[in-house]
Amino acid sequence: MFNHPDFDAHEGVHLFSDTKSGLKAVIAVHNTARGPAAGGTRLWSYADPSDAVTDALRLSRAMSYKNAMAGLDLGGGKAVILRPETDFDRKALFEAYGRAVEAVGGRYITAEDVGVSPDDMRIIKTQTDFVAGLDEGPAASGDPSPVTAEGVFRSIKVAVRHAMGLESLKGLRVAVQGLGHVGYGLCEHLHAAGVHLIVTDINGAVLERARQELGAVIVEPDAIHAVVADVFAPCALGGAISETTLPDIRASIIAGAANNQLASPEMGEACRARGILYAPDYVVNAGGIINVAAEVSGTYDPKWVSEKLEGLELTLKNIFVMASESRLPTNVVADKLARERLGLSVV
Numbered sequence: 001m002f003n004h005p006d007f008d009a010h011e012g013v014h015l016f017s018d019t020k021s022g023l024k025a026v027i028a029v030h031n032t033a034r035g036p037a038a039g040g041t042r043l044w045s046y047a048d049p050s051d052a053v054t055d056a057l058r059l060s061r062a063m064s065y066k067n068a069m070a071g072l073d074l075g076g077g078k079a080v081i082l083r084p085e086t087d088f089d090r091k092a093l094f095e096a097y098g099r100a101v102e103a104v105g106g107r108y109i110t111a112e113d114v115g116v117s118p119d120d121m122r123i124i125k126t127q128t129d130f131v132a133g134l135d136e137g138p139a140a141s142g143d144p145s146p147v148t149a150e151g152v153f154r155s156i157k158v159a160v161r162h163a164m165g166l167e168s169l170k171g172l173r174v175a176v177q178g179l180g181h182v183g184y185g186l187c188e189h190l191h192a193a194g195v196h197l198i199v200t201d202i203n204g205a206v207l208e209r210a211r212q213e214l215g216a217v218i219v220e221p222d223a224i225h226a227v228v229a230d231v232f233a234p235c236a237l238g239g240a241i242s243e244t245t246l247p248d249i250r251a252s253i254i255a256g257a258a259n260n261q262l263a264s265p266e267m268g269e270a271c272r273a274r275g276i277l278y279a280p281d282y283v284v285n286a287g288g289i290i291n292v293a294a295e296v297s298g299t300y301d302p303k304w305v306s307e308k309l310e311g312l313e314l315t316l317k318n319i320f321v322m323a324s325e326s327r328l329p330t331n332v333v334a335d336k337l338a339r340e341r342l343g344l345s346v347v
């Protein structure tokens with residue numbers, strides 16, 4: 001483990017198994033310098049169990065960066081549950097997982113991630129209090145996606161102001177990849193701001209809705225990155241910016257919700273070299289964890305959430321200015337700032 005390429009002085013990497021329910025889970029606590037580690041739990045089928053460990057190591061570090069850059073008093077952690085290969089009892093699985101979270105003793109607070117819903121959080125809650133993203137309870141914050149979408153919308157405005165000198169998005173063209181919980185909400189904000197939308201998804205129903213409700217132009221999934229647009233907003237899965245896609249990207253700004261948009265860190269420099277302003281994903285998409293943090297604090301205060309979103313805008317603006325002045329890629333500047341905030345050596 002200590003020689004694993006993604007091991008970055010993680011404070012704890014915990015493996016849990018429960019024969020009865022079939023639970024196999026990894027809880028990775030990257031850094032708790034700013035507070036208990038917070039990050040979602042992912043339920044995923046892994047070809048090789050070691051991929052689950054790699055995922056937990058990478059994702060937990062990204063959460064440390066995200067939480068630090070959002071100015072939250074939370075550290076970075078993430079958990080993955082290896083999806084059982086045969087039919088399983090979901091309640092028993094998440095009860096066993098809740099006991100695992102409890103066993104970490106409050107150093108890790110969980111919430112939803114890919115494959116996990118508020119219903120699963122409710123089951124976890126029967127075993128531990130170290131859980132957020134609930135849709136019931138005194139400080140419940142519910143679905144974080146609308147706040148993530150608002151954060152992405154605000155980030156696009158910051159990027160447009162920096163790169164194009166414009167105060168308004170009216171008349172601009174934005175290409176949105178993925179119209180899920182965040183992507184569709186983002187499109188609603190953009191439509192209200194007078195943006196022309198070009199969209200894609202692998203789900204035909206949601207595309208038709210976007211066409212009817214938002215006047216969006218629909219393109220094939222493999223064409224979205226290459227359309228003529230001012231902004232490309234990846235809001236589906238990771239890796240949207242790769243050696244394959246980047247040469248065809250015509251937007252001058254990339255800002256979206258997806259985690260891990262750069263297929264490799266070097267793509268940040270490749271964007272810079274092509275004159276494309278890349279808004280670092282973990283800064284842009286922090287709205288959701290800001291919303292979760294409000295719940296963790298014990299009192300959900302919408303004003304506090306709004307102030308944190310304003311902070312996110314300021315942080316992004318500073319990253320753009322620092323990157324321009326230093327001629328460094330924006331992802332490198334963001335990582336450096338995050339590591340400084342965490343008291344970690346800058347790599």
Ligand code: NAD
Binds near residue numbers: 183206235286
């Ligand atoms: P989601 O599952 O609701 O939406 C994803 C959408 O992408 C779906 O509509 C899906 O059909 C579509 N999609 C999948 N593959 C595609 C492809 N190849 N081409 C086009 N569309 C494709 O997820 P979400 O909650 O909206 O999250 C979107 C992204 O933002 C994810 O990467 C997620 O990790 C990240 N994110 C989400 C939140 C949040 O609050 N939900 C917070 C931070 C980051």
